[in-house]
Amino acid sequence: MIGSLRGRLISKRPQGVIIETSGVGYEVRVPLSLLSDLPDVGKEVFLYIHTNVRDDAIELYGFPGERERDIFRTLIGVSGVGPRVALNILSGTSVDDLLKAIDTEDTALLTTLPGIGKKTAQRIIFELREKLPSSETVKERAFEDALAALVSLGYKKTEAREAIEKVYNKGDAKDVEGIIKESLKVLMK
Numbered sequence: 001m002i003g004s005l006r007g008r009l010i011s012k013r014p015q016g017v018i019i020e021t022s023g024v025g026y027e028v029r030v031p032l033s034l035l036s037d038l039p040d041v042g043k044e045v046f047l048y049i050h051t052n053v054r055d056d057a058i059e060l061y062g063f064p065g066e067r068e069r070d071i072f073r074t075l076i077g078v079s080g081v082g083p084r085v086a087l088n089i090l091s092g093t094s095v096d097d098l099l100k101a102i103d104t105e106d107t108a109l110l111t112t113l114p115g116i117g118k119k120t121a122q123r124i125i126f127e128l129r130e131k132l133p134s135s136e137t138v139k140e141r142a143f144e145d146a147l148a149a150l151v152s153l154g155y156k157k158t159e160a161r162e163a164i165e166k167v168y169n170k171g172d173a174k175d176v177e178g179i180i181k182e183s184l185k186v187l188m189k
Contacts (some may be wrong), residue, residue, distance in 0.1 A: 002026075002060060006046045012038055017062065019045060028062040029083075032091035037064065052076075052083050061087060071095050071132070078127045085115045102128050143168070146179040155187060163187045 005028065007021035016029040017038065028047060030038075039045055047062035048069040061083060063069040068090060075086035089098065092113040101109040102125050110121035143164060150160035163186040167179055 001051045002049045004046065004048050005060075005062065006044065009039060009041050009043055009045045012041060017045075019047070019062075026060055028060045029087060030062045031068075031087055033094070034062075034064055050083075059083065063090075068095055071098065074128060074131055075124070077131075078124050080120055080123060085120075088114045089116065099132055101125075102132060105129075142176045142179060145176045146183060149176070149180050150183060150187070159187065 005019050005021055005026055007019040007026075010018040010020050010025055012018075012035055014032060014035070016027055017035075018025045018027050020026075028049065030047070047064065048066050050061040050063070050069055050072055052059040052061060061069075061072060063072060072083075072086050072090060075081050075089060076083055081089075089110075093101070093109065097109070100106070105125050107118060107121040107125065110116050110124060111118055116124075146164050147157070147160055150163070151157050155163075160183065163183040164179060166186050167182040170182075
C-alpha cells in the first residue's frame, strides 16, 4: 500500500494529478478543491494517499492531510458510497461542513453534491453519525491545540486564549495552522 507520495508535480487536471517520484509517474485522483492549493507544475508536492485495489485497477487518491484521508476512508465504508462518490463529496464541501451536515442531519446540503441522492444522504448520516467526530469536537480540539502551541511559544495562557477567541469571532478559524497564524497577528498588534 502506498501511504504518501512526495515528488515533482508533472501534471494537474480535474481528473487528477501526476506526481513523479524516482522516475515513476503516479496518477493520483484528488478532490477538485485541492487543485487550486497545489503548487505549480514542476514544483515539489506531498500528498497522503489512499490506495484502492480493484480486480481491474489500482487507483491512488491523494489528500493534503491525514484528516481528509481518514474522512475519505470512512466515507467509502458507507454502503453505496465508492471512492469516486466519496471524492465528489470532498470536492463539493469542506470536511468541517461535511461534519456539521452529519451532526445536524442536513440532508439538503448532502443532496447538492454530485452523485448523492436523498437515500444516500440519509445513509451517510445514519452510518457516520457515531463514527466521525462531531464538528464541535473538532473545533474544540483545534482550539486546544492552537492554545497549547501559543503557550509553548511563550505567550501567557490568558492572552493566547483571548487572541484565539478573537480569531473565532472574526470567522478566520479554519484549521490549527490558520488559527495559530491569525492569533499571532492579533498578539503582535
